[in-house]
Amino acid sequence: MTAGVVQVNGELIATRRAGAYHHLTFVAPGLAEHARPGQFVALTVGGPTAATLLRRCFSIHRVSPSGTYGGTVDVVVSAKGAGTQWLTALRAHDETDIVGPLGRPFPLPTEPVPCVLVGGGYGSAPLFWLAEALRERGCAVHLVLGAATEARLFGVVEGRRCADTVTVTTDDGSLGHRGWVSDVLPGVIRDSGAAVVYGCGPMGMLRSVTEVAAAEGAVAQVAVEESMACGVGVCMTCVLPVRGNDGLTRMVRSCVEGPVFRGDRVRWDAFSDGLCRVPADAVGAPRAGGH
Amino acid sequence: MTMLESAVGVSAATSVDMSTDLGGAVLPSPMMTASGCAANGRELHRFLDLRELGAFVTKTVMAQPRSGRGTPRMAETPSGMLNSIGLQGPGIDAFVTKDLAWLRSVGARVLVSIAGNTSGEFADVAARLRASDAFDCVVGVEVNISCPNVANRGLVFACDPLASGKTVALVREQLPRDIPIFAKLTPDVTDLVSIAQAAVKAGADGLTMVNTLLGMVIDTDLLRPQVAGVTGGLSGPAIRPVAVRAIWQVRAAMLEGRLPRVPIIGVGGVRTGRDALELVAAGASAVQVGTAAFNDPGAPARVGRELQSLLAERGFARFSDAVGVAHERIA
Ligand SMILES: Cc1cc2nc3c(=O)[nH]c(=O)nc-3n(C[C@H](O)[C@H](O)[C@H](O)COP(=O)(O)OP(=O)(O)OC[C@H]3O[C@@H](n4cnc5c(N)ncnc54)[C@H](O)[C@@H]3O)c2cc1C
Ligand SMILES: Cc1cc2nc3c(=O)[nH]c(=O)nc-3n(C[C@H](O)[C@H](O)[C@H](O)COP(=O)(O)O)c2cc1C
Ligand code: FES
Numbered sequence: 001m002t003a004g005v006v007q008v009n010g011e012l013i014a015t016r017r018a019g020a021y022h023h024l025t026f027v028a029p030g031l032a033e034h035a036r037p038g039q040f041v042a043l044t045v046g047g048p049t050a051a052t053l054l055r056r057c058f059s060i061h062r063v064s065p066s067g068t069y070g071g072t073v074d075v076v077v078s079a080k081g082a083g084t085q086w087l088t089a090l091r092a093h094d095e096t097d098i099v100g101p102l103g104r105p106f107p108l109p110t111e112p113v114p115c116v117l118v119g120g121g122y123g124s125a126p127l128f129w130l131a132e133a134l135r136e137r138g139c140a141v142h143l144v145l146g147a148a149t150e151a152r153l154f155g156v157v158e159g160r161r162c163a164d165t166v167t168v169t170t171d172d173g174s175l176g177h178r179g180w181v182s183d184v185l186p187g188v189i190r191d192s193g194a195a196v197v198y199g200c201g202p203m204g205m206l207r208s209v210t211e212v213a214a215a216e217g218a219v220a221q222v223a224v225e226e227s228m229a230c231g232v233g234v235c236m237t238c239v240l241p242v243r244g245n246d247g248l249t250r251m252v253r254s255c256v257e258g259p260v261f262r263g264d265r266v267r268w269d270a271f272s273d274g275l276c277r278v279p280a281d282a283v284g285a286p287r288a289g290g291h
Numbered sequence: 292m293t294m295l296e297s298a299v300g301v302s303a304a305t306s307v308d309m310s311t312d313l314g315g316a317v318l319p320s321p322m323m324t325a326s327g328c329a330a331n332g333r334e335l336h337r338f339l340d341l342r343e344l345g346a347f348v349t350k351t352v353m354a355q356p357r358s359g360r361g362t363p364r365m366a367e368t369p370s371g372m373l374n375s376i377g378l379q380g381p382g383i384d385a386f387v388t389k390d391l392a393w394l395r396s397v398g399a400r401v402l403v404s405i406a407g408n409t410s411g412e413f414a415d416v417a418a419r420l421r422a423s424d425a426f427d428c429v430v431g432v433e434v435n436i437s438c439p440n441v442a443n444r445g446l447v448f449a450c451d452p453l454a455s456g457k458t459v460a461l462v463r464e465q466l467p468r469d470i471p472i473f474a475k476l477t478p479d480v481t482d483l484v485s486i487a488q489a490a491v492k493a494g495a496d497g498l499t500m501v502n503t504l505l506g507m508v509i510d511t512d513l514l515r516p517q518v519a520g521v522t523g524g525l526s527g528p529a530i531r532p533v534a535v536r537a538i539w540q541v542r543a544a545m546l547e548g549r550l551p552r553v554p555i556i557g558v559g560g561v562r563t564g565r566d567a568l569e570l571v572a573a574g575a576s577a578v579q580v581g582t583a584a585f586n587d588p589g590a591p592a593r594v595g596r597e598l599q600s601l602l603a604e605r606g607f608a609r610f611s612d613a614v615g616v617a618h619e620r621i622a
Contacts, residue, residue, distance in 0.1 A: 005337050007589065044586060051370040053527055053562075053586045099588065229365050229372060230585040233334035236327070236350075236376045237365040251358045251379060256334065270361075275519050277361040284356035284382070 004034040010098040019151040022077045022088040032063035032071040036105030037130035038260045042231030044097040045083035056083045059126040076125040112138030113195035120201020121147045131162040142192045146181035150174040182208040189216040210263030220263030226254045241267035249282040307602045308609040313554045314471035314496030316430045318345035322595035325581030326404035331390035338588035341399040351404040351435045356382040361519040366508040371527025375520030387423035395428035404433040408441040410458040417465035437477040437502035449477045452489035463494035471496035478537045484544045497554040500537045527582040534559025542574025564597020572617040
């Protein structure tokens, strides 16, 4: 029944701090073989009888199909609410249930074109693995990492190993350029002649990555982060308005049709103030006086 | 437990007859998904074989495609969640050609959940369902009357006995006699039994209880409602005692002769076999697993296996003997 997705009890074998984040490695047999960069895993939190019923979703940072422990999966977790705090407090040999790999991965270019990869905060987690896959295809890889502070950057050292150039920005100037990734992005795209810009991070950043890429004549592929209750496509909570090949906008599930979308297909105009409204021209949109 | 005892436990469990009769539809298992908690099957089929369930319950479908509401659509709550999806769906025509046809192709028995903005739209949806090529996989229709009635200032059908009865009667006319219909009730009413009476009198062959409870969550950082729809439906283990109470009250009314005895499909907060047994003992002839599937996508099938073992441990040879058993055990 699995069709590439597995549900396994994952034993934690390593947990370490990485700046403001925790980097966790779980044993997850059968998951690594099918996983691709940009996909994610959904973890239960709090143990089998916990009152926190909903799964928490995390980008796959890395997988390794066979090691001393069998297949493993790595995630980078920012302790935010109850569930992520529980995860970051786990110790070696603790277990939690893992479902994955989920969602659609970053599409890879068929030609060896230069690429820019933009990560905001922990959003950089899936990009190093993506960088390796791109370089295997002969693509030059330029990484742009941004965060509020140095502690909220993830993977600057790792980035230097797997990318041709690394540009860093922080809001407070504690490392790299002071400012946002969108300040440096036009220059990086121009200097590298990039054809594709990959982005993962907060929605506001993905929107500006899309705008900058369009202005520079590059295609943006962005991994969105929407609130998810199930992660597997059954609850309809994780939707956002996306224009399809037929030009029509639909509210689509980011957990199965995403999390990666072409940036210019996402209806950024529908997002404001932490809410997303249904565009009036979307298929089945509520009409005045209707539902 | 010794080896011998555990071996006996296993064979006894598998020997419990789990079949259930739901108003003429005889199903091999009482276990079902809950509408809106399993989409239309493809996603869940990766985690469990849909044929293992007594029936697969589809997401409520209406006449036209619907985008649903904006986001955020959910908030986690203690042992549950609040949702405000707004009945997103493809509309009945796309549903029957794509989703129902697929469910039929994998051999699922399907309980189709339908709704309308008006009673007439419910009937229209039922008629188009009946006319579809894949109709032979349908074992019943769940009439989701826990949704707003546009003709009555948006008052939920299931809060009004007249509107409930009218809707059920119109749907009943559109479907063959051998296809049982179940009215899905909300517990957010003063007198649940009177709504149940109206639905059964109008031709419902059974009742599904309960839909979500109306609730609300406020984001304390932004100091505004957390879901875009302001209020939402509360579900999950937190509401299980409400489901048990609702099933109990309606079953008791049936035993007292205040309404005809029809099967009840229990739903609300089931996460384990023990939870399911509570609903069964209160009077449920089948059990749906909703929110718990977000935690464990295999839950609808797993709960069935756990329920079977619990029945065996308690000496039941047939699932049907446990239905409503708690009513016989009060002083
Ligand atoms: C595809 C995807 C990839 C992600 N990758 C990462 C990652 O690599 N590292 C990381 O630290 N975080 C990541 N997140 C965000 C992470 O899922 C949330 O921070 C986390 O679920 C919050 O849980 P909590 O218990 O701490 O917070 P709570 O606020 O208590 O969570 C309550 C509920 O809301 C949901 N929720 C709340 N915030 C978010 C959010 N931002 N996104 C999705 N669901 C949310 C939770 O799943 C849970 O159901 C990702 C989210 C998605 C959708
Ligand atoms: C996200 C979500 C969507 C739902 N959508 C529907 C729906 O479309 N139609 C319906 O009749 N009930 C719907 N329900 C209600 C469930 O079918 C069920 O009655 C309720 O959630 C209680 O069961 P539970 O606690 O097992 O989830 C939905 C519930 C949830 C959580
Ligand atoms: S998170 Fe449930 S459908 Fe996407």
